[in-house]
Amino acid sequence: MEELTASWTRPGSVADGDHVGIWLADFEEALRAGDGANLASLFADECHWRDLLAFTWNISPHEGTAAIVNCLLAVQPTIQAQNFRVATNRTPPREVKRAGVSVIEAIFEFETTLGRAHGVVRLLAAQPDKAWVLMTSLDELKGREEPINERRPGGSAYSRNFGGENWADRRAKEQAFDDREPSVLIIGAGQAGLSVAARLRRMGVDALVVDKLAKVGDVWRERYHSLALHNQVALNHMAYMPFPPSWPKYLPKDMLGNWMETYAWAMEINVWTGTTFVEGRYDEAVGHWNAQIRRADGSERVLHPRHVVFANGVVGAPKKAKAPGLEDFKGEILHTHGYTEGSRWRGKNALVLGAGTSGHDIAQDLCESGANVKLIQRGSITVASVDAAGINHGLYYNEGLPLEDCDLIAASGTYPLLVRGYKMNVKKMQEIDKDLLAGLEARGMKLDFGEDGTGHQMKLRRRFGGYYLNCGASDLIINGQIGLLQYEDFERFVADGALMKDGRVEKADLLVTATGYQNQQEVVREILGEEIAGKVGPIWGLDADGELANMFKPTAQKGLWFIGGGFAHARIYSHYMALQITAREAGLIA
Known part of the structure; x- marks a missing residue:
């Protein structure tokens, strides 16, 4: 998920709620008046707004005061956003640190002509009259409210309907x-x-x-x-x-x-x-x-x-592997998509071509099923322990907040903030995993942490691959139970395995190709x-605004x-x- 790093959290105070209440009142007044100067004064020099349908009917990120104010003023006459207030029965305002910045973070609620909405605002703790981050999120459409909880249907249409349809x-x-x-x-x-x-x-x-x-x-x-x-x-x-x-x-x-x-x-x-x-x-x-x-x-x-x-x-569909001599290999070839389990390869030799998540998982399964398995690495990858990866994966979800509040907060980050947060988190992850990473490098594993140090989360966002979260395969590589080969040392496949450039043949009864899928x-x-x-x-991948391309929103093709x-x-x-x-x-x- 898309999350910002948090170092600490201080329980909410009356002052926090007051600051947020004042800011929301000033924001609504400037918005209603169409006062661009006053709107601009409510935002910090660096500021971000991510709208999830409430104002723009789309997933729309904005960066900088001018972009934010111009969009708000353009849509407000139609949207008529009003009644901004600190949300009741939600996580109260509290001071936290996000992406290295101390802020007062609050969930608020409001409504528009057509719907009801919530949002997240982060005021700078040092300047609580200035917003650093704003997120607005449409909850429901007026007149199309979901029939759940207190609005659940009575069921009279089919309950005890004797002689009729149940x-x-x-x-x-x-x-x-x-x-x-x-x-x-x-x-x-x-x-x-x-x-x-x-x-x-x-x-x-x-x-x-x-x-x-x-x-x-x-x-x-x-x-x-x-x-x-x-x-x-x-x-x-x-x-x-x-x-x-x-x-x-x-x-x-x-x-x-x-x-x-x-x-x-x-x-x-x-x-x-x-x-x-x-x-x-x-x-x-x-x-x-x-x-x-x-x-x-x-x-x-x-x-x-x-x-x-x-x-x-x-x-x-699974992407067919391409490698010199593949057609000469006489053993069984499976793509990861067709692999089920490794028990029938007990005592036999296996090669796994590709060192992403599936390649690691299948190499581990083969190894623990009793096969002699070696992983062929084609390019550098990002590796992290599951515990270290939790810094990104479960940040808000480990803060004891209700799930709906976690989801709202997790969806608040724009691309520049995600990059900043991931860079900070990767440094922490590297420290947590220093022994794991050193052990892999000693075995010859080629590692990277993304083109800009943002690690596996941004790799997932940009290209949906290129990483592994260690569930045990890394430990098996470090202790030698899973062998590691580099594709650059590979010459070609031959009938009984992989011919390496030094002349040895890595024997194989099975070749599993972890070569990914078509886009x-x-x-x-x-x-x-x-x-x-x-x-x-x-x-998928990055759109021009940093959002995921063509995901969750209208595309150029209607419908x-x-x-x-x-x-x-x-x-x-x-x-x-x-x-x-x-x-x-x-x-x-x-």
């Missing part, structure tokens, strides 16, 4: 879509697709999720046998339904798969499994997609949703065509959306995507 009857009819078209077609029933579908349902938008696998949750069940999450459970809850409090800190894949199946049932999500999205074309004249899908029985149907959401991850743009090109792929451009990333991305950003789609379905925005 809940199961209605759910079966609803899922069939025999008498209607879905407003939204979601591709992929993983955490992202299910989260978007659950939120859209609560907002009254009819959505259908399709997934090519046989059961909901198979996207996790069918991955390699030993897989578990590398960050802790507190970060990974799903929207509306947190994991049970007894569940382990690091969740194994099969627990996740089973939970997703339960989640889809409990959240009443319409899912067609065993269903492939074959192709789609957008009809500009009528404003909907012609989306061809193929069911498990071979039957086909063309659906006409107004929105298509790709929630199938941020990568496509999502290639998936779009294959299914939606060259024109749309070109119009949309890169998916086309993308969501991906980890569980926290799915939980947080499914909310904003669902709000944007709902606003369009309600005719509130174009």
